[in-house]
Amino acid sequence: MTSPVLILGARSDIARATARAFAAEGHPIQLAARHAADLQNDKADLETRYNVEVTLHDFDVLEVDRHDAFVDGLPVLPGIAVCAVGKMGEQADNETDTAAAVAVLRSNFEGPAILFGVLANRFAERGAGTLVGISSVAGDRGRASNYVYGSAKAGFTAFLSGLRNRLCKRNVHVVTVKPGFVNTAMTAHLDLPKKLTADPAEVATAIVAAVNKSRNIIYVRPIWWAVMMVIRNIPEAIFKKTSL
Amino acid sequence: MTVSGWGNFPKLDARLSAPRHEAALAALVAEGRAIARGNGRSYGDSAVSVANTIDMRCFDRMLGFDPATGQLVAEAGVMLADVIDSFLPRGWFPMVTPGTKLITLGGAIAADVHGKNHHVDGSFRACVDWIDVMGPDGAVTRCSRDENAVLFGWTLGGMGLTGVILRCAIRLRPVKSGWIRQQMIPAENLDAVITAFEDNMDATYSVAWIDCAAKGDRLGRSLVMLGEHADPGEVPARHRATPFHAPRHRKITFPMNAPSFALNPLTVRAFNALYYWNGARQKGQSIVDWDGYFYPLDAILKWNRLYGRKGFMQFQCVLPQDTARDGLNRLLTAISESGQASFLSVLKRFGPQDSPFSFPMEGYTLALDFPRHARAIALMPDLDAITLDHGGRYYLAKDSRLPADTFTAADPRAADFAAWRRDNGLADAFASAQSERLHL
Numbered sequence: 208m209t210s211p212v213l214i215l216g217a218r219s220d221i222a223r224a225t226a227r228a229f230a231a232e233g234h235p236i237q238l239a240a241r242h243a244a245d246l247q248n249d250k251a252d253l254e255t256r257y258n259v260e261v262t263l264h265d266f267d268v269l270e271v272d273r274h275d276a277f278v279d280g281l282p283v284l285p286g287i288a289v290c291a292v293g294k295m296g297e298q299a300d301n302e303t304d305t306a307a308a309v310a311v312l313r314s315n316f317e318g319p320a321i322l323f324g325v326l327a328n329r330f331a332e333r334g335a336g337t338l339v340g341i342s343s344v345a346g347d348r349g350r351a352s353n354y355v356y357g358s359a360k361a362g363f364t365a366f367l368s369g370l371r372n373r374l375c376k377r378n379v380h381v382v383t384v385k386p387g388f389v390n391t392a393m394t395a396h397l398d399l400p401k402k403l404t405a406d407p408a409e410v411a412t413a414i415v416a417a418v419n420k421s422r423n424i425i426y427v428r429p430i431w432w433a434v435m436m437v438i439r440n441i442p443e444a445i446f447k448k449t450s451l
Numbered sequence: 452m453t454v455s456g457w458g459n460f461p462k463l464d465a466r467l468s469a470p471r472h473e474a475a476l477a478a479l480v481a482e483g484r485a486i487a488r489g490n491g492r493s494y495g496d497s498a499v500s501v502a503n504t505i506d507m508r509c510f511d512r513m514l515g516f517d518p519a520t521g522q523l524v525a526e527a528g529v530m531l532a533d534v535i536d537s538f539l540p541r542g543w544f545p546m547v548t549p550g551t552k553l554i555t556l557g558g559a560i561a562a563d564v565h566g567k568n569h570h571v572d573g574s575f576r577a578c579v580d581w582i583d584v585m586g587p588d589g590a591v592t593r594c595s596r597d598e599n600a601v602l603f604g605w606t607l608g609g610m611g612l613t614g615v616i617l618r619c620a621i622r623l624r625p626v627k628s629g630w631i632r633q634q635m636i637p638a639e640n641l642d643a644v645i646t647a648f649e650d651n652m653d654a655t656y657s658v659a660w661i662d663c664a665a666k667g668d669r670l671g672r673s674l675v676m677l678g679e680h681a682d683p684g685e686v687p688a689r690h691r692a693t694p695f696h697a698p699r700h701r702k703i704t705f706p707m708n709a710p711s712f713a714l715n716p717l718t719v720r721a722f723n724a725l726y727y728w729n730g731a732r733q734k735g736q737s738i739v740d741w742d743g744y745f746y747p748l749d750a751i752l753k754w755n756r757l758y759g760r761k762g763f764m765q766f767q768c769v770l771p772q773d774t775a776r777d778g779l780n781r782l783l784t785a786i787s788e789s790g791q792a793s794f795l796s797v798l799k800r801f802g803p804q805d806s807p808f809s810f811p812m813e814g815y816t817l818a819l820d821f822p823r824h825a826r827a828i829a830l831m832p833d834l835d836a837i838t839l840d841h842g843g844r845y846y847l848a849k850d851s852r853l854p855a856d857t858f859t860a861a862d863p864r865a866a867d868f869a870a871w872r873r874d875n876g877l878a879d880a881f882a883s884a885q886s887e888r889l890h891l
């Protein structure tokens with residue numbers, strides 16, 4: 208039987224597409240989000256489309272001291288967990304409003320990292336499992352336009368890399384996803400370049416393929432690998448004067 | 452942002468929003484001059500409002516299926532392609548489907564689309580049990596043939612101008628395989644095509660591809676294609692073990708807008724002749740998979756780029772049964788004489804249709820694509836005059852260019868529709884560039 212997939216931040220567009228892509232392969236799905244009761248229609252959708260079992264779970268990534276209890280409360284320990292939780296905020300607010308910056312740092316880094324730490328230990332104990340963290344190219348280099356979000360993602364990326372290094376001997380695999388631009392609610396107000404922008408379904412397909420092939424780090428559109436290669440290699444003396 | 456229909460004309464700078472839940476949708480609707488947009492497969496300006504275009508594709512959840520009745524309940528942004536993906540493996544297929552599966556259920560209902568089985572099963576309406584429609588104040592009304600029947604009637608074919616369709620219950624058709632038994636009948640002229648249609652009124656599916664470049668004795672020469680859902684025993688041996696899983700077609704994407712000389716009378720004439728002779732060689736019966744049979748064009752993503760940056764337009768009218776033969780004769784003569792032959796021309800026999808504002812009526816419908824060149828544009832008034840003379844009317848889902856007086860003269864129902872919209876406070880609440888152009 209195919210193992211259950213836990214989707215964290217299940218209301219996000221990328222998460223919804225990912226849940227569908229795994230359900231299409233016959234995986235039962237555990238949807239976790241704040242106010243999970245609102246996700247009845249998403250549950251119905253997955254059940255209707257794919258004939259799989261779907262459960263709903265209340266979950267707030269910021270309640271880090273309840274993560275253990277949250278995992279205990281799942282009907283079964285999932286085989287795969289995907290974290291799509293994230294918060295971009297407005298860079299301008301993040302610069303001036305401490306509470307806003309804290310929320311961005313905690314939602315993208317602290318919360319997801321602590322939760323994955325809990326899941327990693329359970330998976331290691333079992334000797335099997337896959338963790339998929341949705342990070343961001345924004346974490347590859349801090350830029351004036353969104354370094355608060357970017358640095359939190361950088362922390363998450365580093366955490367995933369360490370976790371992968373620690374657990375690969377225990378048959379637990381960790382996938383880091385750097386989607387590039389994606390057409391979602393988070394970016395609806397931005398005018399994104401078409402060639403660099405993926406649809407949520409494209410991200411989902413890439414995630415399922417990465418899990419099936421045990422890939423480590425993926426850029427959804429390959430062009431992003433090249434773009435970030437260039438951005439990472441601009442000397443700091445020049446980089447600090449750019450506005451990217 | 453620039454928004455257009457499948458024909459890439461007109462291109463309008465419109466405000467486009469994609470709400471993700473009902474409250475956000477209601478807030479947008481409250482601003483007025485709203486139009487819902489599905490997958491943008493209508494050709495012209497039906498799904499564009501400069502002030503307030505609402506992309507419905509985030510409302511894409513299937514909510515339940517009853518295998519006892521074949522009823523699917525789903526949100527309006529669900530794609531027909533997804534319905535097939537989920538249900539064909541379980542032995543179900545849409546009851547009515549247009550020539551592309553890349554449309555939303557909302558778009559299918561709002562245009563009340565027709566398929567190759569209209570003469571037997573009617574338009575999409577026939578499979579719709581109920582719909583939920585959001586009005587100007589955000590309130591949602593369930594309507595069906597028995598409940599709020601007036602709203603139901605005008606919404607089917609109402610092109611989004613009666614409110615936003617949120618959810619629907621549609622019935623699917625049980626099938627025994629994902630394959631079609633196709634019968635190809637070459638017809639050497641218009642009389643032969645009409646005879647082929649009239650002789651095959653009991654075929655489940657029938658459609659003709661018509662060579663608009665042919666003249667004289669060959670005017671109207673066509674390939675008539677009949678189809679029946681195949682039994683598992685007829686499925687090609689290689690696929691018989693999994694009769695619902697037809698092979699996937701490779702998708703190719705048309706890479707860029709073609710230069711304007713790519714489609715000229717010569718290439719079009721050559722294509723039409725080749726297509727006819729190739730088809731005529733396949734005369735008789737064959738077994739083809741569902742995707743190739745119903746959706747040949749879906750295999751070429753973005754094929755509308757073939758017509759270049761200026762875009763293209765479709766002319767689609769239906770002529771009543773008693774004037775159809777003469778009307779078609781005159782339309783085809785005008786087209787072949789103009790030298791503006793069309794690449795993709797389709798002729799189809801419609802059966803009776805009983806609904807307030809849907810396009811079909813008993814008779815024949817002719818659909819032709821033209822590049823937006825001066826000479827093709829100049830041909831339109833001639834075709835319009837013939838259509839009006841023969842009591843024909845037009846398909847709003849394909850229209851991007853009709854003058855209001857032509858549309859109204861062809862379709863007296865338009866005035867009633869507009870009056871009903873005014874009386875019910877819908878005229879300013881819901882509007883598209885098309886409704887403004889045609890005074891709907």
Ligand SMILES: Cc1cc2nc3c(=O)[nH]c(=O)nc-3n(C[C@H](O)[C@H](O)[C@H](O)COP(=O)(O)OP(=O)(O)OC[C@H]3O[C@@H](n4cnc5c(N)ncnc54)[C@H](O)[C@@H]3O)c2cc1C
Nearest residue numbers: 489490491492493549550555557558561564565610611616
């Ligand atoms: C290759 C091709 C072949 C085709 N073949 C056929 C055919 O054989 N038969 C046929 O009938 N049509 C055919 N069509 C036309 C197509 O089926 C219709 O235009 C259909 O309405 C497109 O659906 P859509 O989801 O893309 O809607 P859009 O094009 O986005 O919108 C079409 C209309 O529906 C309204 N609408 C969409 N969603 C909603 C909603 N949720 N609530 C209220 N109103 C809504 C819009 O306001 C607009 O008026 C074809 C089109 C193409 C490109």
Ligand SMILES: NC(=O)c1ccc[n+]([C@@H]2O[C@H](COP(=O)([O-])OP(=O)(O)OC[C@H]3O[C@@H](n4cnc5c(N)ncnc54)[C@H](OP(=O)(O)O)[C@@H]3O)[C@@H](O)[C@H]2O)c1
Nearest residue numbers: 216218219220221241267268291292293343388389391393
């Ligand atoms: N869109 C892009 O271009 C892009 C690019 C790179 C990376 N990403 C990443 O992709 C992931 C998905 O994002 P998206 O684009 O789909 O945007 P999104 O819709 O904003 O998704 C973010 C999700 O995180 C959830 N969330 C926020 N705070 C939470 C909390 N405290 N507890 C639980 N859930 C919380 C939100 O849930 P609620 O519904 O409860 O608010 C929301 O569903 C994010 O990690 C994002 O950083 C996106």
